Amino acid sequence: MTSTPKVTEGEAPFSWPAANKPLTTYYKITGDLSTSTRPPLIVLHGGPGISHIYLTPFADLAAAHGIPVILYDQIGNGRSTHLRERAGDGAFWTDALFVAQLDALIAALGVAEYDLAGHSWGGMLAARFAVRRPQGLRRLVIASSPADMHTWVKVQNELLKEMPEDVQESLRKHEAAGTTDTEEYKAAVEKFYARHLCRLNPLPDDVQAVEKVIEDDPTVYLTMFVHPLRWLRRISF
Known part of the structure; x- marks a missing residue:
C-alpha cells in the first residue's frame, strides 16, 4: 500500500x-x-x-x-x-x-x-x-514551449484564420488599439482558447482556477505576453 x-x-x-x-x-x-x-x-x-x-x-x-x-x-x-x-x-x-x-x-x-x-x-x-x-x-x-516567438506567432496567426471572422476582427482590433481589457476582447480570446487551447467543456477545475488568477492580477500576463504579442502580431499578419 x-x-x-x-x-x-x-x-x-x-x-x-x-x-x-x-x-x-x-x-x-x-x-x-x-x-x-x-x-x-x-x-x-x-x-x-x-x-x-x-x-x-x-x-x-x-x-x-x-x-x-x-x-x-x-x-x-x-x-x-x-x-x-x-x-x-x-x-x-x-x-x-x-x-x-x-x-x-x-x-x-x-x-x-x-x-x-x-x-x-x-x-x-x-x-x-x-x-x-x-x-x-x-x-x-x-x-509545449516555443523555441522562437516569431515562429510561434506565425503559427498562431494561421490558427486564427480558422476562427470566425468576427473573432479574428475582435482580436486584431483590440490588440492594435491596446484595449485588451475589454469584455469583447476577452470573449474572443475565450473562443480561440476553446478551440486551440483546451476543448474540454466544461473546463477542468485547475484551468478555471488559473483563469481566476489572471483576472485577479493580470500585471505579469499583460506586460510580458499580451502587450508584446500586439507588436509581434503586427509584423506577422
Missing part, C-alpha cells in the same frame, strides 16, 4: 533591488527533501502570469516513484509577492528576474541536486536557466 507523501508549504525570501521591497516565493513540496534518496523535480509553470495550480498532477510522482516535487509561484503570480505597481514595466519583468528567483528558491531549500521541468513559458524560462549550466541541475524537461 502506497503511503501518502509529506506535503510542506512555505515562503522563501527573495531580493531584487529594483522591486524596492522584500519579496517572497510561495512553494509547495510533495515528498520529503531530507529523507528522499532521489533528487527532487522542480516544476516551472507557464503564463507568464499564472500559477502552479494546474501543474499539481506532477505531485503524483512523489507517491508513485518517491520523487519529491517542488511547485512554486513565480513573482507577481499566485501566492508569491505581487507587484501591481509594475504593470506595463517591461524593463522590470524580464527573464533575469525569474531566473534569479529560481536561484534563490533552490538556495533557500538547500537543494544540492535536482531535475527541472518547465511547461509553456515555464519551459522557456527553464531553458534560460539551464544554459548557464548551474551546479546541481541533472536533467531538463521542456513541454
